[in-house]
Amino acid sequence: xxxxxxxxxxxxxxxxxxxxxxxxxxxxxxxxxxxxxxxxxxxxxxxxxxxxxxxxxxxxxxxxxxxxxxxxxxxxxxxxxxxxxxxxxxxxxxxxxxxxxxxxxxxxxxxxxxxxxxxxxxxxxxxxxxxxxxxxxxxxxxxxxxxxxxxxxxxxxxxxxxxxxxxxxxxxxxxxxxxxxxxxxxxxxxxxxxxxxxxxxxxxxxxxxxxxxxxxxxxxxxxxxxxxxxxxxxxxxxxxxxxxxxxxxxxxxxxxxxxxxxxxxxxxxxxxxxxxxxxxxxxxxxxxxxxxxxxxxxxxxxx
Numbered sequence: 001x002x003x004x005x006x007x008x009x010x011x012x013x014x015x016x017x018x019x020x021x022x023x024x025x026x027x028x029x030x031x032x033x034x035x036x037x038x039x040x041x042x043x044x045x046x047x048x049x050x051x052x053x054x055x056x057x058x059x060x061x062x063x064x065x066x067x068x069x070x071x072x073x074x075x076x077x078x079x080x081x082x083x084x085x086x087x088x089x090x091x092x093x094x095x096x097x098x099x100x101x102x103x104x105x106x107x108x109x110x111x112x113x114x115x116x117x118x119x120x121x122x123x124x125x126x127x128x129x130x131x132x133x134x135x136x137x138x139x140x141x142x143x144x145x146x147x148x149x150x151x152x153x154x155x156x157x158x159x160x161x162x163x164x165x166x167x168x169x170x171x172x173x174x175x176x177x178x179x180x181x182x183x184x185x186x187x188x189x190x191x192x193x194x195x196x197x198x199x200x201x202x203x204x205x206x207x208x209x210x211x212x213x214x215x216x217x218x219x220x221x222x223x224x225x226x227x228x229x230x231x232x233x234x235x236x237x238x239x240x241x242x243x244x245x246x247x248x249x250x251x252x253x254x255x256x257x258x259x260x261x262x263x264x265x266x267x268x269x270x271x272x273x274x275x276x277x278x279x280x281x282x283x284x285x286x287x288x289x290x291x292x293x294x295x296x297x298x299x300x301x302x303x
Contacts, residue, residue: 010259
């Protein structure tokens with residue numbers, strides 16, 4: 001019973017990491033850019049829920065709207081922020097050295113963090129939305145948060161929707177083709193701006209979704225709240241296989257599972273060092289599979 005409960009927790013956390021890793025993997029697959037500003041898109045979605053204030057208790061703004069309108073608005077805001085970042089920061093550097101683009105992603109990340117710091121203050125803010133999702137469901141002797149069930153269901157829906165979009169829609173096929181050979185895709189008449197814009201828009205949708213889950217689950221806002229998530233998402237992308245979207249999702253679930261099982265199995269004296277053991281497992285995986293679990297053979301600069 002205890003193992004089943006832990007497995008459910010692992011799937012829930014893995015769903016969160018899978019969404020983060022997929023957002024990172026989408027951009028990397030096309031631009032060969034590890035976008036560390038992706039975590040700050042999550043932060044933007046969270047802070048858009050409240051009114052700017054230096055108070056430790058958040059005052060709801062969009063977070064007080066009806067749920068359908070609130071979700072739509074936050075998704076639109078984060079998607080617009082992702083497209084704006086691509087247009088202003090990454091498009092002018094598209095032909096630059098990969099290291100330059102990586103540094104640019106760090107610069108964008110620090111800019112967003114300091115902008116939030118200036119507008120909202122540095123104090124973490126308590127926020128209570130979606131209280132009904134904190135209820136527990138009991139079945140088979142196990143207690144599961146309704147939020148965790150919703151998180152797994154929404155993640156499954158998004159993964160299926162994105163998978164269907166990439167497989168059957170014209171624009172999705174363009175994105176897949178660009179991830180395989182960007183220059184050839186352009187020679188065939190596909191506009192680079194369109195393909196990259198689609199990838200950033202999808203990453204914005206994923207970041208907005210994560211914003212809701214993190215805020216509801218933790219009840220706290222911090223201007224650096226997206227940093228730990230993007231680091232775990234990046235690790236998941238690496239062990240899954242850079243450039244492989246399926247690998248990114250698998251890596252996300254794997255990192256979530258290792259993290260939860262380490263928390264459950266380690267003695268109390270070592271649980272504070274849980275992340276050290278998680279990264280030890282990551283190192284072992286990379287020693288066995290240096291290219292990740294699903295290795296992509298065409299990792300060349302194409303943009």
